[in-house]
Amino acid sequence: MIKKNYDLVVIGGGSAGMAGAIEARKLGIQDILIIEKNDYLGGILNQCVHNGFGLTEFKEELTGPEFMTRLSDQVKELKIDYVLNTTVTSLLPDKTIYASNQEGFYIIKAKSVLVTTGCYERNAGAIMLPGDRPSGVVTAGTAQLYLNIYGYLVGKRVFILGSGDIGLIMARRLTLEGAKVLGVAELCPYSNGLNRNIVQCLEDFHIPLYLSHTVSDVDGYDGILHGITISQVDEHNQIIPGTEKKYECDTLLLSVGLIPNSPLLRDAGVKLSRNKGAIVNERYETSIPGVFSAGNVLHVHDLVDLVTKESRLVAHFIKEYLDGKESAQDKYLDVIASDGVGYVLPHKVSLNNTHDVTFKFRVRKPIKDLNVIFLDKDSEIKKIFKPVLIPSEMTEITLTSEELKKFKNNITVKVEKKI
Amino acid sequence: MNNKFDIIVIGAGVIGCNIARELSQYKLNVLVIEKDNDVCARASMANSAIVHSGYDPVPGTFKARFNVEGNRMFYDLCKRLDVECYQIGSLTIAMDDEQMKVLKDLEKRAAENKVPVKILDHDELLKEEPNVNPKAVGALLAPTAGIVDPFTFCAHNIENALDNGVKLHLNEEVKEIKDLKDHFEIKTNLGIYQSTIVINAAGHGSYKLGSQLEKLDYQITPRKGEYFVFDHYAKGLVNHTIFPLPSAKGKGILVTPTYSANYLIGPSSELSESEDHSTDPATLAMVKAGALEMVPSLPFNELIRVFAGVRATPSDHDFHIAPLKTHPKFIHLCGIESPGFVSSPAIAKYVVNELVSPLIKLEKKENYITHVRPKIETRKMSAEEKIKLIKEHPEYGEIICQCEKISKGEILDAMSRSDHPHTIKAIKKRCRAGFGKCQGGFCQPLVAKLISEYYHIPLTSVQYSKIGSNVVRYPTKGAKHD
Numbered sequence: 043m044i045k046k047n048y049d050l051v052v053i054g055g056g057s058a059g060m061a062g063a064i065e066a067r068k069l070g071i072q073d074i075l076i077i078e079k080n081d082y083l084g085g086i087l088n089q090c091v092h093n094g095f096g097l098t099e100f101k102e103e104l105t106g107p108e109f110m111t112r113l114s115d116q117v118k119e120l121k122i123d124y125v126l127n128t129t130v131t132s133l134l135p136d137k138t139i140y141a142s143n144q145e146g147f148y149i150i151k152a153k154s155v156l157v158t159t160g161c162y163e164r165n166a167g168a169i170m171l172p173g174d175r176p177s178g179v180v181t182a183g184t185a186q187l188y189l190n191i192y193g194y195l196v197g198k199r200v201f202i203l204g205s206g207d208i209g210l211i212m213a214r215r216l217t218l219e220g221a222k223v224l225g226v227a228e229l230c231p232y233s234n235g236l237n238r239n240i241v242q243c244l245e246d247f248h249i250p251l252y253l254s255h256t257v258s259d260v261d262g263y264d265g266i267l268h269g270i271t272i273s274q275v276d277e278h279n280q281i282i283p284g285t286e287k288k289y290e291c292d293t294l295l296l297s298v299g300l301i302p303n304s305p306l307l308r309d310a311g312v313k314l315s316r317n318k319g320a321i322v323n324e325r326y327e328t329s330i331p332g333v334f335s336a337g338n339v340l341h342v343h344d345l346v347d348l349v350t351k352e353s354r355l356v357a358h359f360i361k362e363y364l365d366g367k368e369s370a371q372d373k374y375l376d377v378i379a380s381d382g383v384g385y386v387l388p389h390k391v392s393l394n395n396t397h398d399v400t401f402k403f404r405v406r407k408p409i410k411d412l413n414v415i416f417l418d419k420d421s422e423i424k425k426i427f428k429p430v431l432i433p434s435e436m437t438e439i440t441l442t443s444e445e446l447k448k449f450k451n452n453i454t455v456k457v458e459k460k461i
Numbered sequence: 462m463n464n465k466f467d468i469i470v471i472g473a474g475v476i477g478c479n480i481a482r483e484l485s486q487y488k489l490n491v492l493v494i495e496k497d498n499d500v501c502a503r504a505s506m507a508n509s510a511i512v513h514s515g516y517d518p519v520p521g522t523f524k525a526r527f528n529v530e531g532n533r534m535f536y537d538l539c540k541r542l543d544v545e546c547y548q549i550g551s552l553t554i555a556m557d558d559e560q561m562k563v564l565k566d567l568e569k570r571a572a573e574n575k576v577p578v579k580i581l582d583h584d585e586l587l588k589e590e591p592n593v594n595p596k597a598v599g600a601l602l603a604p605t606a607g608i609v610d611p612f613t614f615c616a617h618n619i620e621n622a623l624d625n626g627v628k629l630h631l632n633e634e635v636k637e638i639k640d641l642k643d644h645f646e647i648k649t650n651l652g653i654y655q656s657t658i659v660i661n662a663a664g665h666g667s668y669k670l671g672s673q674l675e676k677l678d679y680q681i682t683p684r685k686g687e688y689f690v691f692d693h694y695a696k697g698l699v700n701h702t703i704f705p706l707p708s709a710k711g712k713g714i715l716v717t718p719t720y721s722a723n724y725l726i727g728p729s730s731e732l733s734e735s736e737d738h739s740t741d742p743a744t745l746a747m748v749k750a751g752a753l754e755m756v757p758s759l760p761f762n763e764l765i766r767v768f769a770g771v772r773a774t775p776s777d778h779d780f781h782i783a784p785l786k787t788h789p790k791f792i793h794l795c796g797i798e799s800p801g802f803v804s805s806p807a808i809a810k811y812v813v814n815e816l817v818s819p820l821i822k823l824e825k826k827e828n829y830i831t832h833v834r835p836k837i838e839t840r841k842m843s844a845e846e847k848i849k850l851i852k853e854h855p856e857y858g859e860i861i862c863q864c865e866k867i868s869k870g871e872i873l874d875a876m877s878r879s880d881h882p883h884t885i886k887a888i889k890k891r892c893r894a895g896f897g898k899c900q901g902g903f904c905q906p907l908v909a910k911l912i913s914e915y916y917h918i919p920l921t922s923v924q925y926s927k928i929g930s931n932v933v934r935y936p937t938k939g940a941k942h943d
Contacts, residue, residue: 079860079863127859129859129860129863129866131840131860131866140844142839142847142851142858142859142860142868143858143859144851144855144856144858144859145851145855145858146848146851146852146858147844147847147848147850147851147858149844162898162899162902162903163899163902165765165899165900165902166766166900167690167764167765167766167767167900168764168765168766168900170740170742170745170764170767171767172739172740172741172742173739173740173741174738174739175738175740175768176925176930177885177924177925177926177930177931177932178930181902183902184901184902184903184905184906187906188906188932188933189937191906192906192910192920192933193936193937193940193942194920194921194933194934194935194936194937194940194942195933195934195935195936195937196932196933196934197934197935198934198935219937219938220938259739260739264927264929265925265926265927265929265930266927266929266930292934301898303863303899305694305864305898308694
């Protein structure tokens with residue numbers, strides 16, 4: 043039964059949504075509804091049957107389904123309302139939510155909203171994959187769903203483009219299912235997956251990783267994949283002629299990045315960043331007061347443990363918002379990702395913020411012996427040494443409220459080699 | 462099985478589908494044979510989907526005649542067949558004074574073709590289209606041009622034909638045609654048919670089939686066009702179809718909104734030897750540069766798909782629509798490149814009224830069905846309408862494609878129609894499931910499951926598009942499937 047009014051509606055019942063709802067309930071928020079599109083809670087974790095989850099959240103190593111069951115058990119214990127098989131079709135700027143399922147179409151008024159709709163996979167069109175567009179060219183996550191939820195393999199001779207974690211995990215999983223994984227091509231001169239996955243999923247199974255390579259042709263005459271060609275690229279990502287290698291295969295998995303699944307926010311009028319996640323302040327509040335965002339719809343995380351941590355933090359801000367401690371009229375300092383930094387979260391910090399703020403960012407390229415520098419426009423406020431940072435691992439640095447008071451113009455974050 | 466027909470139509474592209482619909486109003490025994498496993502599977506699927514106004518084909522040609530006639534028929538026909546079609550007008554842009562002179566010539570050509578046009582100066586153009594390159598000096602406005610849903614247009618043409626008794630064989634390729642004087646014998650990969658009249662609308666395959674019976678005095682060259690598709694967030698980017706000046710290579714790289722509020726950018730124009738649908742980065746870079754010249758602010762970060770279509774370009778640059786000289790009951794359609802799509806209803810009418818009618822008695826059916834069942838599209842409905850609909854039909858409440866907000870009810874409705882789409886691509890073409898930013902990443906498995914359940918076939922038999930393009934091929938170790 044879906045009611046007409048809630049204190050908090052959580053859109054998306056994956057790890058971020060459940061962790062946020064659990065924390066919100068623990069903080070005393072009463073009327074909470076989680077809306078989930080699938081017929082199960084837990085989102086993408088259900089298809090992540092490998093282990094490696096929960097090392098920080100639960101202090102033990104769990105599989106995806108185990109991790110998500112820990113969360114869904116708590117949702118049930120805490121008697122948090124949730125609906126499955128239900129899609130939010132619109133979020134309006136006044137926090138009215140339209141939702142649809144087989145029982146009906148619902149108009150829900152929420153005092154606050156937490157959007158945790160996860161991310162989607164960048165696909166062949168978005169990367170302008172050259173050649174034909176046959177079946178058998180599949181994003182790694184879709185192939186993973188077919189494999190682990192439906193029980194089917196897309197094919198048995200597989201090449202993988204992109205060294206994102208899902209692709210690496212699938213290389214191992216497919217090999218164990220009897221498929222031949224011919225190789226993984228990565229455009230960058232470094233891998234974009236976690237190091238443990240390179241070792242455990244590729245090296246342990248003797249699957250070659252071709253760095254600075256990309257797929258330069260797809261042979262899919264008449265809609266069926268017959269093979270692919272990979273080529274080496276130069277430092278400008280341009281194909282080097284003469285370096286072609288051909289592979290006969292029936293499957294090309296794409297593991298070429300994840301994008302925040304944010305159209306609901308966008309349609310509501312929420313301002314988005316270049317990464318397509320919402321622009322949020324230090325309270326993870328979007329440009330619409332009372333609408334919050336966390337997890338992969340905000341920015342794509344490396345580990346689910348970081349997702350749940352973020353979402354639990356956001357629950358505290360939602361509680362404060364509902365208690366009337368909002369600061370919608372605040373003036374803000376913009377947070378700017380400068381030299382060597384891909385993005386930084388939060389995107390802005392309120393001038394009357396009195397808390398410590400943890401900044402989350404990724405470097406553009408792997409870098410060793412560096413300083414992370416926080417500047418107020420041009421003047422350096424804080425400098426932290428790091429032995430090494432890589433793009434596939436998010437970095438967190440906390441600035442105290444005292445340190446934050448020193449910023450007057452903006453908060454600029456950059457990295458530079460230590461001289 | 463009865464293998465004798467009054468008329469066999471070869472090919473279920475936009476031309477074949479329109480001819481089938483046009484024939485279906487008469488008491489005739491008609492079969493449509495299509496080699497792919499869906500209608501609208503080649504050039505009819507992959508094109509600009511523009512209802513061209515008809516101002517630019519050379520006056521007196523078939524192209525000019527059928528384009529203009531087709532344009533006049535198109536909007537009413539789309540209304541009747543419940544196809545999305547919008548008369549948004551086109552703007553052909555002049556970038557300098559030299560090009561402006563050419564526009565003046567085109568204005569004269571438009572008058573000869575009896576197509577209304579108007580020349581806009583720089584200020585008028587920028588008022589209509591604020592995102593067009595401010596260096597543009599003017600444009601030719603053709604208000605009767607429009608955009609159409611090409612997939613539903615074909616699907617609803619064939620559906621109307623099937624509802625009126627026409628038969629459709631998919632997955633069947635015509636191999637050999639013999640003229641046995643009182644009838645034709647048509648051999649396919651699956652059987653042999655007899656037909657009094659043959660209408661060859663086989664698109665790229667048409668030339669080869671026609672050549673079996675008669676030497677043709679022109680050539681057909683495949684000409685590939687590569688395109689970009691943007692997501693539908695850059696609202697108001699352009700309001701008309703924006704063309705550069707036409708050239709020998711065709712109408713040039715256009716920028717247009719689509720019926721689905723996406724944006725389409727392209728095509729390139731590359732002659733090739735075979736019907737090759739691949740895309741390549743160098744060509745797309747050229748298309749991008751051409752499009753940016755007209756609309757500098759095109760948001761390429763909204764790119765969701767690239768594709769290529771192949772037109773059948775005739776060496777003499779006009780449509781061929783006539784019976785073969787030595788085989789008067791073999792009506793041969795060949796080289797129907799752009800503006801073939803908009804021309805299709807007029808071509809069909811011409812073929813039936815002018816070419817078929819002298820050959821066979823055309824007697825109207827009493828119980829002819831003029832309309833197709835309208836689509837129910839939840840994304841276009843108000844909250845109140847959806848509350849009512851879902852109460853009566855719960856399947857419209859379950860959203861399958863999150864990006865385009867397509868419900869299970871819409872997909873089930875598509876499969877229940879007389880053309881019974883049964884591939885992922887066929888569903889995508891009719892319902893738009895998989896049309897959005899994730900390109901089916903989330904909904905493809907759900908659609909595959911619906912197809913498998915509806916047609917009672919195992920998931921391993923569900924095809925993506927062409928025969929053999931199974932979405933999954935093998936069960937996992939130890940998996941138990943029904």
